[in-house]
Amino acid sequence: MPTSSASDIRRAVAVIGGGFYGCMLAVHLRESGAEVVLLEKHDDLLMRASLVNQARVHNGYHYPRSLITGLRSRVNFPRFVEEFRACIDSAFDKIYAVAANHSHVTARHFVNFCTRIGAPLRPVPSHIRELFDPQHVEAVYAVEEYAFDAVRLRREMWRRLRAAGVEVRLGAEVTRIGREAGRLRLEVRSPEGATEQVVEQAFNCTYSQINPLLVRSGIAPIPLKHEVTEMALVEMPGELAGIGVTVMCGPFFSCMPYPSRGLHSFSHVRYTPHTSWRDSGREVLDAHEFLARGSWKTRFPLMVRDAARYLPALADCRQVDSIWEVKTVLPASERDDGRPILLEHDVGLPGLTCVLAAKIDNVFDMLDAVPVDRIQPHRRAA
Numbered sequence: 001m002p003t004s005s006a007s008d009i010r011r012a013v014a015v016i017g018g019g020f021y022g023c024m025l026a027v028h029l030r031e032s033g034a035e036v037v038l039l040e041k042h043d044d045l046l047m048r049a050s051l052v053n054q055a056r057v058h059n060g061y062h063y064p065r066s067l068i069t070g071l072r073s074r075v076n077f078p079r080f081v082e083e084f085r086a087c088i089d090s091a092f093d094k095i096y097a098v099a100a101n102h103s104h105v106t107a108r109h110f111v112n113f114c115t116r117i118g119a120p121l122r123p124v125p126s127h128i129r130e131l132f133d134p135q136h137v138e139a140v141y142a143v144e145e146y147a148f149d150a151v152r153l154r155r156e157m158w159r160r161l162r163a164a165g166v167e168v169r170l171g172a173e174v175t176r177i178g179r180e181a182g183r184l185r186l187e188v189r190s191p192e193g194a195t196e197q198v199v200e201q202a203f204n205c206t207y208s209q210i211n212p213l214l215v216r217s218g219i220a221p222i223p224l225k226h227e228v229t230e231m232a233l234v235e236m237p238g239e240l241a242g243i244g245v246t247v248m249c250g251p252f253f254s255c256m257p258y259p260s261r262g263l264h265s266f267s268h269v270r271y272t273p274h275t276s277w278r279d280s281g282r283e284v285l286d287a288h289e290f291l292a293r294g295s296w297k298t299r300f301p302l303m304v305r306d307a308a309r310y311l312p313a314l315a316d317c318r319q320v321d322s323i324w325e326v327k328t329v330l331p332a333s334e335r336d337d338g339r340p341i342l343l344e345h346d347v348g349l350p351g352l353t354c355v356l357a358a359k360i361d362n363v364f365d366m367l368d369a370v371p372v373d374r375i376q377p378h379r380r381a382a
């Protein structure tokens with residue numbers, strides 16, 4: 001499709017944001033009969049939160065304080081693994097440990113929770129149990145939890161988008177959305193200059209950028225919380241190379257394979273978030289710009305020093321890199337760490353839907369909730 005400044009009124013639906021959610025939604029809408037254009041400001045798909053995350057395919061264990069998120073993870077896990085088998089790393093032992101002190105849950109609570117959501121817990125072999133300091137760790141379980149490879153997911157998204165016939169515009173940043181003659185008019189900044197896209201419906205799937213786009217369009221922001229996050233990428237010492245570990249549930253840490261780099265990610269509940277803010281009023285921070293302009297200093301030494309108290313062998317892991325992204329959540333998530341998806345229709349303008357993703361693996365909750373009958377019939381220019 002030409003990217004001239006002329007309005008193109010043949011496009012029925014625009015999806016703004018080529019992360020995992022935008023890609024999956026674009027394919028879903030196209031397969032539901034809409035004519036779809038996907039607009040992404042970067043030069044490739046899945047360059048932001050869908051790449052820079054912990055790569056955990058959740059199976060419920062992580063949410064002992066939110067039964068509903070635990071249960072939805074249990075439902076989505078087999079579906080995700082089945083559908084994206086070629087993007088999954090399951091060749092490691094995944095361990096959940098419960099901290100002895102300062103934890104929001106005890107081992108008994110954790111076992112009860114896993115029983116309620118039907119998530120299997122197995123005893124760990126003694127050579128793994130002995131890796132943990134019993135003074136700091138109450139219990140250790142082997143679980144079924146995997147990691148995904150975001151670069152393979154990106155390839156898979158390209159394959160699906162092409163097969164479905166979605167038009168993808170890279171380097172295309174939507175700067176404003178307005179309404180004109182019953183349609184939505186998207187102003188787009190791209191290497192070719194300013195263009196526009198006129199559609200009947202648009203989906204704002206820009207994650208940490210949802211509100212800057214709304215506010216630039218004269219629409220009140222949605223209450224959201226943002227955190228600048230650091231995850232270290234590390235080489236594990238030999239005895240930990242084939243395992244992933246999460247210590248529950250509070251100011252502890254996770255260390256698990258990050259398949260797209262062949263390393264482990266290392267995150268710590270206390271040190272991974274460097275700063276946070278909430279959107280309110282008409283002034284909102286542009287999260288991408290804020291992250292890019294800040295001079296952030298790694299906190300890996302703090303992460304590893306604390307984590308080695310629980311798992312002493314971690315003291316020998318070697319930091320190779322750190323990856324940084326803004327994590328955006330609903331303020332309600334702070335209460336119970338739950339991860340519901342936000343899906344709000346007609347936000348400020350009829351036909352504009354906002355989607356805030358929560359986790360990669362619960363994308364199906366979003367797809368199942370986008371009613372196909374909301375997609376207007378395709379209309380051609382007179």
Ligand SMILES: Cc1cc2nc3c(=O)[nH]c(=O)nc-3n(C[C@H](O)[C@H](O)[C@H](O)COP(=O)(O)OP(=O)(O)OC[C@H]3O[C@@H](n4cnc5c(N)ncnc54)[C@H](O)[C@@H]3O)c2cc1C
Nearest residue numbers: 017019020021041049050053054055056174207358359360
């Ligand atoms: C530190 C961290 C750890 C996480 N760990 C996990 C985990 O282990 N497992 C899990 O399932 N989930 C995890 N998540 C959550 C998960 O990464 C997100 O829920 C998911 O990636 C969001 O997908 P998305 O497509 O909505 O967002 P993104 O992947 O960020 O995509 C949004 C896209 O919109 C584009 N964009 C923004 N503004 C515009 C504009 N104006 N015009 C055009 N394009 C625009 C961006 O460039 C970007 O490509 C984690 C997140 C973070 C940050």
